[in-house]
Amino acid sequence: MSIKDRLAKKTGDLMVPAPASPEGGRGASPRTAPGQMLAFRSAMRESSDRVSQLEAQLKDYDGTVPIRALDPATIHASKWANRQDFGDESFAELKSLISEAGGNTQPIKVRPDAEGEGYEIVFGHRRHRACLELGLPVNAIVDREITEQNQFVQMDQENRARKNLSPWEQGVWYKRALDDKLWPSQNAMAKACGLSQGNISSALLVAELPDEVIAAFPSPHDIQFQGARKLAGALKKARDEIVQRATELAEDPARTASEVLTALLGAARPAAPARKEEEVGIERKGDLLVIRLRASGVPQDRIEELRQLIAGFLEDVQSSGA
Template identity: 45%
Template sequence: MLQFRGQMLAVEGELGKLRERLKEHEGSVPTRKLDPACIVPSRWANRHADSFGNADFLRLKQDIEVAGGNVQPIAVRPLPEQAGRYEIVFGHRRHRACSELGLPVLAMVETAPFTDHELFSAMDRENRERADLSPFEQGTMYRRALDAGLYPSNRRLAEALGVSHTWVANVLLVADLPPPVIECFRTPIEIQHRHAKLIASAFEVDRKGVLRRAEKLRLQGKRLAPAAVVEALIGRTEEPAAAKPTTLKVGGKSVGSWRRDGAGRVTVELAPGVVPEEKLEKLLEAIARSIEE
């Protein structure tokens, strides 16, 4: 715990220095308005496309439209060997809103050396402080950084960002779900840790079965709530396949059949005329006695 707190303090210190560097621009170069078309998203950009169409984004966009631009500046850094073009450090949603509204975006330009580690840490912290990313978006961001070699392991990533190892493992579990499973949900940003854990457990038992149910669910074209999707994927809504009918014989002659369904119900079907009306009551009594014994 003490080690983790120390890591948190170290991260806060680094981000504090970073913010101080950005504040220096507020005094010397009091931000500038840039053409959104000259700004590209960070390669660590973590917002899913659905995050730019939900209610939170629409409210942000409306606020920016009413104000005539973004009041809170975004942070960018110049792209090397591309004069007049920039990469977003943080502020992807504000940049997108201004772009869609046809407004210039207010930005602070970080000209001092700015490493990928600093950019990634700043973006991660900014997003967690402002509008929480969904587990899928957070996990996708972390997976991209790990695959690119920005951090050598989950543990080192967690330590560098000052977050718990469990948190990193949880969001990666969501991001690492197979595409056929993710496509079963209305949007990836509604998938929670608990959903991914249940699906991952089902994968360990019957991976092919989960993927088969995912394909069936997608073909149905239904847009279910997340909990219902999980239930369908792990097979809780399915009854085991019913057994085939078994021929019922008396004296070597077929008189009907019986079967047990997936829920354990037993059905007996007798051919017409096998049980005369006057014997039906005795047959039912015999069945009742057999059950009681």
Template identity: 45%
Template structure:
């Protein structure tokens, strides 16, 4: 029987028995519906994949392409905050071995172009490690970047790094002031969203005399909460504190013991303080002032005489 005859037979049977018609009518739609369902599922999968791809692209929106640069074509930033100890010792040697094993720095540094060469924005330890190992540096390149943009990006990136000490951050901020990038600590606090109390601690750290810093095994040992107390005792008697610091330097003392020795030093037998108009000399029993009359002027000198006269009248028995 030909196919046409078979089709005619099916139609004839349906005409004789209408119950057969629904089965015949449902067969084609069921097949079509399955195909639509399959197509819809595939479309939804494509849409999901597209959405995921767009999400991943958004994460890198504005990101810079990376490339490998010769390490000696990159110089450290003038705003760099790393102390010398960050590039030596067992910790840095271990860090270098990790980079050597990986064949280079896996996490790229960031640089800005300076003429034919580059300057580090962040990633000084990675750059130094590659330089000492003779390896190229994987880097993101910012073609155009101002000093302020570099400083602020370096500062924010450094806040995410656990190995950067408070002293290094303090010197980083101070360098921005010394190089006239910002006028004062308050301006830096406003730009970076720091509190004034926190910046006061950083300021105190950065302004410690070298002798006090050198009393510690490493500047990184100086805790921020110690800085303001150290500044206070230095303001009262800097000569005594610096003398105590020099006596402690090189001794194997814990950081806290050094701090306590500086703020709780024994009373000095003699104190000399220089002023613009003269010198204050003090022993345990008396104090004398040598005054340059030309520097203080006749009016202030007369006021000083009056003040001393008032002290004399107050101390006289009534």
């Protein structure tokens, strides 16, 4: 076998397209083995140059996070979802802005569902809900490595950076995490979330109010931290009285949150003892002597008789003085 044949046999699978001709087409493929080797080396250099160009372009994206447009129907709320109200004015405004923009400009974060179907929200429940109702894809960052604890922390931080949760929403959320043993204590949760233990304790006071007390307010979102602290202290002294009063107040939805709080705290205070009024009171005021009588003790038809008795008394005093 000739050298040409042996080279052709060894390099037969290294055939490369012929280099492009000046007219834009491709020239004829090299016929000789050395020509094919040269063409292969030229193609390798071109490929290496292209790889270098792509690597240089990729450097522009260092540190960036890819955003994907997902079908909102494939995404479900997290078990730690803490947004309970999608009917308020702020949600309507958010939904309008997303509609005008044709999608959410601030991406949400999701993670693959544990069951392998779709995604679970890490944060961005309101933006997801708006896109779902508008029938728009939702822009999302997919985090495949996030733990459940980190999911909770990121959701807490993201919400505090935007529209704050109501004290009641915060309390319910923190209480659920502690009940599920996501953290062993309030202190451990506080450190993970970057909060003081007092912040969490205050929120828990709201969530741990009796159901009857919460139902007495126009909305649980109306309960503030300071009011919850006062109610918690009052409940230790007069729980039955406050719960009973709350049950009565729940039947009157016209009351404001302030009125409800005042009424509940009033139910915890013992009634002041009835003041026993004197039948006859006499008080000197300057040149006057004021006589007070209980009206119920003097019949109407005997008032004139009383006036005459007093007038007679005054005459006797004046006569005695003369």
